[in-house]
Amino acid sequence: MLSIKDLKVDIEDKAILQGISLDIKPGEVHAIMGPNGSGKSTLANVLSGREEYEVTGGDVSFLGEDLLELEVDERAQAGIFMAFQYPVEIPGVTTATFLKSAVNAVREARGLEELKPVEMLRLIRQKADMLGIDHKFLQRSLNEGFSGGEKKRNEMLQMALLEPKLAILDETDSGLDIDALKIVSDAVNQLRQDDRSFIVVTHYQRLLNYIVPDYVHVLYNGRIVKSGDKNLALELEEKGYDWIKEEVAAGIPSL
């Protein structure tokens, strides 16, 4: 589904990602962990199409297409969804209007007919109910005045509506209390299916108790220095990142 080969990325001439390779097959959940400043969010942002990053080397292919050649909206239409760490507040655009525009834009790009208003409303309400979102939220301006948990829940609602092939969660759990965390995890777990993959970027192992990953990768200094299964996350939780930093410093091979 997604194949990243030796990806190198700079921001303002500073090398942030220094050769990342990752292969994600349909239905898999990959967790990306690592200390602050290791390049986790950069990886997520580059995949989503942010322009302030300069790709200096490597390839990313998504369902056979060269992902880096696609505009941000084309990526969304092709089936990539990024749940942002800091969703933007947009006064004056109601959540409902925004969701309708997004669903229809993606449907049109995928060769499907636009939904009729009634069908659209039914769909949005159904997904909102699934996520325990009050319908009143839909009439409020997008993310304006939403709490952190409400914003993340709104991201999950968008994900549920846009039905991506690959969803990237960029530190979606940061700052959430356990109730909000469960809602986010429930949403992901309900959407897990054989042809849908997830990249879960997180700082904290706790999320992975709820979203159980198939693989865990540790990013450090712009490289994946260790990969394993969910037990690696538990080990990191117990021992912190220092032992990994030491291993890297000692030149111990990562796999």
Added chain:
Amino acid sequence: MSTALLEQQSETVMHFQQLFQEKEQKLNGQANAPLPRLQRLAMERLAETPFPTRRNEDWKYTATTRILAPAYAAGQEVDLAAEQVKAANIVCLDAYVLVFVNGVYSAKHSQIYGMPPEMTLWPVKDALKDDRFRPLIEAQLFHEENQVHNAFEHLNMAFAEHGQFIHVPKNVVVDKPIHFLYISETEDQPVFTHPQIIISLERSAELTIIEHFTGTVNAEAPYFTNVANRFHVAENANLKHYRIQDENMKAFHVNNTRVRQDRVSTYSGYLVDLGSRIVRNNLGAVLLDESTNTNFYGMYFGRGEQHIDNQTFIDHAFPHCESNELYKGIVNDKASAVFNGKVLVRQDAQKTNAYQQNSSLVLSPKAVVDSKPQLEIFADDVKCSHGATIGQLDENSVFYLRSRGLSDQQARALLQHAFLKEVLDFMPEEKVINASEELITKKFQGEF
């Protein structure tokens, strides 16, 4: 004034005088009826009053020379198909409709039956013949409280043949909005029209009017709509005034609207400017007694080489009055917009609340905004604020919307729409909001 400007102006006035004489010659014994008498007076005043130029501080950004350059002829009625009128109308709006084609009232396309019998809606020329109404009209035309009438207003009075007078007696609430639909259907001859609405609301009366200007897209020559309105809102009365200005992109539009308010009265203006090559709006409210409420909510969107100039004036002379003013606009391409809003709080106007805000989005490097919110306060116990912001679309928001599949154009249109929506949300009449939104959407998509 420079000699070149003087020459141009005297040529213009001579042209107007010639048109006026031609009109007079067709009066056939009606020359001493009240309207022609007033018009002659206005023509005399016009000859004494130069048109404003850029040297006048209040006209610094808008060249009247361009508006006055074409050799205009008076508008002639043309026969419009019912579908054409319907297409220009506001969808589903339940209103009394007065249709004017090239400034000429069209009874055929209008629908004014069923109005409350107590009220009066008459052509100004007939109302002037009635002893009850003539004093009301003259009081409005000749008052010059704190504001000297400009040449465009004299020009309007000299040529306005189809002005309308509305009188609503005390306690009468007019059940539906009165929609003035002005359609310009011109071709290769420059035409000018002079819409005029004079309103007199008596104590505790209520009325909603909609001024609505549209023009056919394929006109070769420019046309000039020169509006002058006079509204008097008596004690505890309430006037809601919508204006949708969607002239074609060659048109010139000058709108002088003067409001006078008595005690505890409310005037609310909902003002949408989307069309015209050059538009200049002068909107002024003079507060004649205590505890009035005045609201000016304006929005505009300029593209191409459009120039949109809004000049507002609110004169607080008595205590406990409140005024709210919010103008929001977007300019793109080489368009320019001017906001010059003046709020005067005189010494006796204690406990005044006056708020004024102008916010603009400038979307291209060649678009220009000049914003000048002015607050002059001579009283010491007041709450007043004013401000102006000028910005661009938030690129983070654009990115966020695009990351959900919206195209760059869709994302930008949605954000621009959201910016203007704050103003539209003040409108009580949902059908007018919908009509305005539809027009705005078309403009965003580049339709003219």
